[in-house]
Amino acid sequence: MRGGVGCRLSAVEANSNRLTVKPSKRRKHLASCLLTSVFCLSLAHATAPATLPLTLPPAQEGRAVAIQRNLRCPLCDTGESIADSRSDISVKMRSSVREQIADGRSDSEIYTFFSQRYGNFVLLDPPKTGRNLLLWGAPLLALGGGGAALWAFLRRRGPAPAPDAAQDAEPYDSYLDQVRRDTGGGGT
């Protein structure tokens, strides 16, 4: 219901669907509407008094760009970073990153600032601490555990029986015997 109202009415309406959390069923249709709405919105914002972009020294500028690449645009479904996104909230977050760098905050303080508000979801490179360690460690643990189990299993089972033994055990089948003779295969 909600996904359907947007585009028919106006380009800006389409943007409302983009901003809600529920995914739209008419995504393809929306995407084309979104392009026009982004255009309309940028026009609307061109008239609004924009805050002047902060100029940073080159080293700090580099840090700002690196941080912006590691922060996810919170309303884009695509997992875009705020460095790539054109949404208003990303513009705001980019300027916030620059302001915080100018204020002398460290990278981790800036990441914490955003993760306290949006959760770790906003970090494109989540920290390898706390519960996240499980995410990184689980494959290694599984590999170790699986290896140990396999080793224990093979050790208990002893040397594998020769393949001939298995073949001898199988019941005599005249047809299979015929096939083996005809193809000249089938081992001994």
Add this chain to the structure above:
Amino acid sequence: MTDTPSTQTAQPKSVPTWRRALPPLIAAALVGVLGYTLLNPAKNVTTGGPLIGKPAPAFTLTSLDEVPVSLASLKGRPVVLNFWASWCGPCREEAPLFRELGAQQTANGAAILGILFQETKEQNARDFIKEYALAYPNLRDPGINTGVDYGVSGIPETVFIDRAGIVQHMDRGGLTRERLNVGLKKIGVKGL
């Protein structure tokens, strides 16, 4: 120790039932966990968030009627914060609920505040307020500072703050009567 040869000969024939059931059980558990986690994010998206249980970020904003409103001035009262914009369809759908909620409050009841999020044209917001006869203050958030402080990623988004100023509940993506009541209950306000 002495009975190992006998168990070794007996084992391959009669594997205990629990050991035969173990692999399919593990597989079923894995499928279950996978299914649960696949279906769960959709549920989590609409509520919760890192702010729950934490003090609500302070703000002082100006309303469309040019009255400054700060969260601190509402301390001692439960607060319902609604981020919205006139161009947002679901915001329209939930607006009548907020009018109803506003009409139900006494002087010491819940304070309802609207905060504009990426409103493209202020006049549209004024028309919206008039259309739905919203009687509570609606605030401008230039630069989306308050929006970022509350981790707003899309609208509508509603924050339920208790009397002590702690965020108890957040709801994203359009309220229904039931969903509004869930939030109200958490901050000790009578539901609709």
